[in-house]
Amino acid sequence: MPDVIVGKAADFADPGRKVVDISGTEIGVFRLGDEFYAYHNICPHLDGPACQGKILPLATEAVCEDKSSTGRIYSKTQTNIICPWHGFEFDIRTGRHPTDGNVRLRPVPVSVRDGDVYVNVPVRN
Numbered sequence: 001m002p003d004v005i006v007g008k009a010a011d012f013a014d015p016g017r018k019v020v021d022i023s024g025t026e027i028g029v030f031r032l033g034d035e036f037y038a039y040h041n042i043c044p045h046l047d048g049p050a051c052q053g054k055i056l057p058l059a060t061e062a063v064c065e066d067k068s069s070t071g072r073i074y075s076k077t078q079t080n081i082i083c084p085w086h087g088f089e090f091d092i093r094t095g096r097h098p099t100d101g102n103v104r105l106r107p108v109p110v111s112v113r114d115g116d117v118y119v120n121v122p123v124r125n
């Protein structure tokens, strides 16, 4: 399938996302800064609409030597998409789950040309 335009880069929030339907294939297109990423809107857990979840920084729990918590720490470098069905998280830059890199969203080629964002969806047979 040829590249399909999904919108103007400037119209995406940062961080932000748009979920599009291209000939029956749902694709989540994400913006982080000047970079764009795209994935099939199918969660590897139970096929939920992973790309439609909340966009949040990776959160980790800081634990003291006595095992008490000092609270959450929010990453300044990793932003995740959180599947709305059961909460699986995926790094928007890689599509991978933070603790199991084998669990990942299926990537879709995305490019920006002359201010427009394109995706290339493989033809289904």
Ligand code: FES
Binding pocket: 043, 044, 045, 046, 047, 048, 049, 050, 083, 084, 085, 086, 087, 088
């Ligand atoms: S379907 Fe996405 S976390 Fe279960």
